[in-house]
Amino acid sequence: MITHLKDRQYYIDLYDHSTVDDARRNIKYYDKFFDEFQKKLPTDETIEKPGNALILNVYYMQSVGMELLNRYENRDDSVDEWISSDELRDRRISNARLAKEPNCQYCDKNGLRIINKSLTHRRVNGVYNNHEEVLFMLHCPHCDKNNAFWEDGTVWKPNPTLCPKCNGQMAHKTKEYKKSVDFLYTCPLCHHSYKEKLDFKDKKEAVDPNYGKDRAHYCLLDKEFRDHLFGMRQTINDMAELGKEFEEKAENKHIYDAIDEIKKPKIAELVEILRPVLEKSGYVDFNLEKPEIGKDVIVGFSCLDSKSDRNDYDSKKTLQKLIRKELDDTNWRLMSDGVSYRLGCLSGRLRAYEREEDLKRLVMQNKNLTKNYKNLDSKNKSTNNIIKDKDGNEIIL
Numbered sequence: 001m002i003t004h005l006k007d008r009q010y011y012i013d014l015y016d017h018s019t020v021d022d023a024r025r026n027i028k029y030y031d032k033f034f035d036e037f038q039k040k041l042p043t044d045e046t047i048e049k050p051g052n053a054l055i056l057n058v059y060y061m062q063s064v065g066m067e068l069l070n071r072y073e074n075r076d077d078s079v080d081e082w083i084s085s086d087e088l089r090d091r092r093i094s095n096a097r098l099a100k101e102p103n104c105q106y107c108d109k110n111g112l113r114i115i116n117k118s119l120t121h122r123r124v125n126g127v128y129n130n131h132e133e134v135l136f137m138l139h140c141p142h143c144d145k146n147n148a149f150w151e152d153g154t155v156w157k158p159n160p161t162l163c164p165k166c167n168g169q170m171a172h173k174t175k176e177y178k179k180s181v182d183f184l185y186t187c188p189l190c191h192h193s194y195k196e197k198l199d200f201k202d203k204k205e206a207v208d209p210n211y212g213k214d215r216a217h218y219c220l221l222d223k224e225f226r227d228h229l230f231g232m233r234q235t236i237n238d239m240a241e242l243g244k245e246f247e248e249k250a251e252n253k254h255i256y257d258a259i260d261e262i263k264k265p266k267i268a269e270l271v272e273i274l275r276p277v278l279e280k281s282g283y284v285d286f287n288l289e290k291p292e293i294g295k296d297v298i299v300g301f302s303c304l305d306s307k308s309d310r311n312d313y314d315s316k317k318t319l320q321k322l323i324r325k326e327l328d329d330t331n332w333r334l335m336s337d338g339v340s341y342r343l344g345c346l347s348g349r350l351r352a353y354e355r356e357e358d359l360k361r362l363v364m365q366n367k368n369l370t371k372n373y374k375n376l377d378s379k380n381k382s383t384n385n386i387i388k389d390k391d392g393n394e395i396i397l
Contacts, residue, residue, distance in 0.1 A: 002093070002116070002117075002118045002119075003090055004086040004089045004090050004119075005083065005086040005087055005090050006086070008079065008083065011079045011082045011083060012075075012079055014082075015071075015075055015078055015079055015082075016215055016219050019068070019071045019215075019218055019219050020211065020214050020215055020218050020219070022067065022071075023064060023067070023068060023214070023218035024214065024218075026063050026064045026067065027063075027064055029063045029064075030059060030060050030063045030064055033056075033059050033063070034056060037052075037055070037056065057232060057236075058236060061229075061232055061233060061236055065229050065232060065233065066233065068218055068219075068220060068229060069220070069229055069230065069233055071219070072219065072220045072226065075219075089119055089132075092119065092134065093117045093118065093119060093134055096117055096134040096136075096151050097151070098136055098149060098151065098153060099151065099152050099153040100153050102138070102147065102149050102153060102155075104140040104142065104143060104145065104147055105147050105155060106140065106143050106145045106147075107140060107142050107143040107145075109140065109142045109143075111140075111141060111142070112138035112139065112140050112141075112147060113138060113139050113141065114136055114137070114138055115137050115138065115139045115146070116136075116137035117134055117135070117136055117137070118134070118135050118137075119132040119133070119134060119135070120132060120133065120135050121133070122150060123159065133150055133151060134150070134151040135148060135149075135150060135151075135156060136148065136149050136150070136151065161185055163187035163189065163190060163192055164192070165187065165190050165192040166187060166189050166190045166192070168187050168188065168189035168190065170185045170186060170187050170188075171185070171186050171187075171188055172184060172185045172186070173186075179199065179201045180197055180198060180199045180201070181197070181198045182195060182196075182197055182198075183195065183196040183197070183198070255360060255363050255364060256360075258363045258366075259356070259359045259360060259363055261329075262329065262330065262331050262359060262362070262363070263329055263330040263331070264330065264331045264352075264354075265330055265332065267288065267291055267297070267299055267352075270288060270299070270301075270332065270350065271286065271287075271288060273326060273327075273330075274286060274301075274322075274323060274326055274327075277322055277326050278303060278319070278322060278323075281318060281319075281322055282305060282306045282307040282310070283303045283304065283305055283306070283319060283322075283346070284303065284304050284306050285302075285303055285304045286301065286302075286303040287301065287302055287303070288300070288301050289301065289302070296351050296352060296353070296354070297351070297352040297354070298335070298349055298350070298351050298352075299349065299350045299352075300347065300348070300349050300350075301347065301348055301349070301350060302345065302346065302347040303319070303345075303346055303347075304344055304345055304346070305319075305341075305344045305345075305346060312341045315341055315344075315346065316338070316339045316340075316341050316346065319339050319346055319348075320334060320338060320339050320348075323348075323350075327350075328366065331352055331353045331354065331359060331362065332350050332351070332352050332353075333350065333351055333353065333362070334348060334349075334350060335348065335349040335350065335351050337349065
């Protein structure tokens, strides 16, 4: 019975072989880029110049380094997945049972003995199924011939071998040896025949003198080189984020200019800003409470409505409108819980916005501050610092 599961080292070796093969292919793109880049350098520049070294490092990471790190980080998970898959396949073979006891296809007698079980794809109408099925090989003790049946009891039918001369279906005989099998094919129509040999001898793979060195390098077994690549990736990611930040600020310059124009009065200045305006509208004794200092600065306030003919609804709405208008060009806002009213005494809370993202949101919500909005012309974007990787994708430096 075929067993798919191997020891863990087998899968590690298989994974590492693939890593090395891929890296050897990819490094050729980097070497080509390096040579072409070096040829284009001015005579007074060296490859070690910081700007040149940066370009080469970015290209190396895009063409080779990122994939090496990805392979390194996914190595254990991939090996575990392969092992689980082969364990599942072996378990499926082990648990497989024939739906019914078949008779020999040649002598029609029963009592066949299972000599092998394997997973393979069934061919139906010339097309192989995507999923694997268990195929049983049975030996007939009566006629000494082998039979093959699928798990559901269906007879396995081999693909016919067609004669290269007349296209007729050829008959064949096999002769088994310890480490090989000979096949003799004969056409019953035109009598054309030929032999084929299936060799089971262990084939020695050609020794790769550089594999050990390349495996240590490309599979990142060398901690110093591995840490270097992780550091380069972090640097490139930081540069990319910084680049996005610069690009976003350039495209939204009008917003950041407006942020700089926002007034940011101190807590004590709020009284000077609001009290005169409120007194003109009949709100007296405006005072601030002790501020709450946390993620944001929140300050409670209170005042009295001196107009006896103003009802509570109008009193609240008028006060809210006055405060919002007066603080419109500042970083202070009346909080969403609004203003409370009891017997002519009004109270509420003010919040200060200090973080850039919060100030940006205030500006974008304020039509007066964003009325000069203009989209940047895409043609003004610089393309001087763009190179292409091995797949033709642009790398913006």
